[in-house]
Amino acid sequence: MTPEQAALLILLVAMLFLFSLDRLRIEVIAIGGLLAGYVLGLYPADGIFAGFASPVVITVVEILLVVQVLARTKLFDSLAERFVVSRLSHFQVISGVSAFSGFVSIFMNNIGAFAITLPLVLRLSAVMGIPRRQLVMPVSFAALLGGLVSLIGTPANLLVSDALEKATGKGFRFFDFAYVGLPVAILGILLITLIAQRLFSEPDEPAAAPHPPARRIVVERSIPEHSPLVGATLAQCPERFGIQPHALVRDRAFVFGPLEQSVIQPGDVLLAQGADLIFANLAACQALVPEAHPHGLQPDFASIEAVVMPESTVVGSRIASLEVFRNRGVTVSALSMRSPRIEGRFADLQLSIGDILVLEGPKAAIAEALEECECLPLASAVPFPTSSASWRPFAIFACGVGASAFGLRPDIALAFVVLALALVGYLNIRHAMADLNWPIIIMLGAMIPIGQAVVTTGTAETIAVWLGLAFPIGHPLWGIALVLFLAMALTPFVNNATVAIVLAPIALEFARVGQHAPQAYLIAVAAGASQDFLTPFGHHNNTLSMSIGSYRFGDFLRAGWPLTLAGYILTLILIALFWL
Template sequence: MTPPQMFIFAILAATMALFLWGRFRHDIVALMALMACVVAGLVPAVEAFAGFGHPAVITVACVLVLSQGLQNTGAVDWLARTVLPAEAGRLTGMAALMGLGAVLSGFMNNVGAMALLMPVAVQLSDRLQLTPGQVLMPLAFGTILGGMTTLIGTPPNLIASGFRAEAGLGHFAMFDFAPVGVAVAVAGVAFVALIGWRLVPARKASGAEGFETGAYMTEVRVPEGSKAIGLTLRQFEAEIEDSAAQIVGLVRNEVRMTAPHGGRRIREGDILVLEADVETLAKALSVFGIKLEEQGGSSEADEQPDAKPAKGQEPKETSEDDDSKRDVDIVLRELAVLPGSSIVGRSASDLRLRTRYGLNLLAVSREGHPPKARLRTLKVKSGDLLLMQGPAEVMTDFINDTGCVPLGERELRIPDRRMAIISGAIILGAVGMVTAGLLPAAAAFMLGVIASMLLRTVPPRQVYTAIDWPVIVLLAALIPVAGAMQATGAADLLARFLVDTIAQGNAIAALAVVLVTTMFLSDVMNNAATAAVLCPIAIGIAAALGVNPDSFLMAVAIGASCAFLTPIGHQNNTLILGPGGFRFGDYWRLGLPLEVLVVAVSIPLLLIVWPL
């Protein structure tokens, strides 16, 4: 092994360790790996950022913008109402929802498809007498499966196509992935709709009213004259025993006491930290006349807000009619925090929710359990559920600005039939140009982005916010690193090891090894990163065996799209963690049989469609 090979293997091992650790964002880890390669002389400094101009990176960015157009115009909302049967049993309803998610994911960002269909899944779960999680997990897996059916369905497909072109074999066509991908997706959807959903843990009772999201951590202030004053904490809990709420903390004079003694008496001005759901919270408030401790700035008005806190934070002249209208429009919303949302890693105080937006953060639920920190200082994580209060219009602006998803009935996008048709025509036109070979994918979809801006399906100001920049940076940084693996011969060395030691020189066994290895890595690290690392290895294995590299690249693309075992393997898995009340170990129960099915279906099809 040469010194450059040892360097690149060390960098790759450190990169994977950091991905698995999860302490730093994936894009930061990728940039660290790129700079390590530059410092070690493995990547020329003048070529370090060439990945930002790579066709795969440009295409991913463009697809995200075009997906935003479908969301803005309400095209998917209309499609969901049209396709999903109003009266359907569990099999029909589940299959229709998963099928719609899979189809949408073939032509738009699968996180966007998941976000759009989540409220539909919640409503369907109530109608089917299932817990939300029993519908949300099948939907998440269906959208992931759908991504493997087309070139633009998921970043790993575009990455595999890019490596194929660099190997001198040209890009994959738009529907080259379909023969194997569609078969795998259909088999997966059928399995989950028929049997698989039964394997999803039912964390909440079936048939519950509304959308049960698990326990919230909520802070309530005891005001002057409250019936709770003078009671012990034990007596307080006894009064609300039927509601299943419990006190998990007490804040007095800005000092928090965790698990306070039940004999401690409640005083005026105390803040009780309750573990409760929305209905329980309402009962406690009404019984004792206590108030939600709404978060915001440090002013007295912020610390002791009145019942309609959204007013008065940014004074402006309003008529009495305006004020009464604002009062009527005060709404309560449960919001799920998407991966990549602008509020991830920030607290209510950091965001200045009251002074900037006129909104109140009332409660937070994380992975179905209440977090331990104070609401005002709690750092938001992806997958969290936020219970927020404020004017309907302001709430809509906040949701659009931050990338959160409202749960339950949505009133955010009023479908515009004409604009929905235009946005659909734009993306179909771009797909058609790529399919007919008129333009490469990057150029065709960039034309689609320009058309979207000119025709206002995506306002120009929204173009840059529609792009998931951490994913773009991750891809752009890892492409030169993957090139260094090839240039140093490290990819070939690792390929020979896998072929000779594990596969014993058997091409079919090697194909299975590549697929299973990719699936495993995509369960614990970003799927785009997995594809970027394994594509050059797959090409090296094919070269060592003297067989068709296309079958191995397709195996990487399929494996990178099958992250079903953990909540961190794919953004859609993370997104349902809180709303479904799931735990880390819940995913493998359905995910493992599904991954076994994917291997069983895809290996024979790869050998038929892409023969060795």
């Protein structure tokens, strides 16, 4: 192994490790790795930023622009009512909604498909009494499975197609992935529906119940004079009132000391965590009183839940610094957070992806603020702007997909879609570009030169030789099985685009060593990179579903391993049938 190859491997391992820790922002890691590769001499100066001109990055940008338009339409709102009146079983409803999520994901990125389907999921949970935990995870996983079917379903597919085109002069066609992806998606949706109903079998709420299953939230409330909490100690709060205290403030100063000696007095401010229904009951009996709304209760006053999306501008911000809400008279009254660390006061809490905000204020102001900061409302009462003819954006998009399916390059076809949406007034490109998920785009553009260096430095060939000594990769099925295993082992810890960038050169080298067609190996990379079901942090969909569905880390392992095992076996069989 040459020093150059050793340096590249060390760089890749270090970047994968940092990605998996999720401590630094992904764009910071990617840019740092990109510059480190230049310092190490892995690519020339004119190749550092070549990845940002890649058709893959351009296509991802175009898809995200189109998703912004489609997510604002109300074309599918009537689906909820149809499910309600159809009198289908819970299994049929869960599998049907999941199939819809998977179908949408064929034509847009996974997060966009999940976001479009999520309001439908929450409405069905509330109206039909289906436990939220039985719905959210299957729909999230279905969005990942749907991405297996088409060229634009997920960035991993675009990346392996780009690698194939560079190696052979011709990439994959639009639905080449469907031979493997469609059967795997169908099996996966049916399997996760069964698993979710078995694992999360809590008794259904009555169909007419107006509230979803309880969620743990953090609130900061005042103690009125006649509150039943007056005279109780902080140590007694969990047993007597069902809440976990985190801080007690008196005269704007923290009350320190053992919990058994910290007695609650009238006028104190309590920071506590517990089920939302418990706090609702305590508020109803005037045991806890929220601070007065800064602008009073206006006629259009509303209380709306919203989830912090991966592209939200408030990620990493503290509640005290959320001017986007404060300037519009909107108050953050409660927070359901993923982080177990609760320090300081409520205003000091830091937001992360998947946290759920409870916002109070005028409906129009909440809608405007959520649109600006890219948070997803979880209540249909928020009046987001919609198109007067919501089918037209979908028709324009369908034309672009059809053109791509008949041979036009996806980046060119989608460029026509973006232009058409802008010309007819559905898309403001200037505003939409500002709202893009730039960390993902930067990560893609920065990782492409590093992935190409795996080929140009001979590192892929060296790795293939090493693995060839341990496995009989001369037989194509053994090599494909190994590539598929590596992809599915990495993707729970690293995003699927990075997995595709790292493994595509190794898969091509496997094919060259065994003198086989490379298509089967690259299909294995793409399919394995997108079957991410074992952890809540491997994909943003999993992170969001963990918070919205109130899952634990172990729930992903319990639900994900049968799906992962079945997906691995079926993917291998289908590749052998259609690509060997």
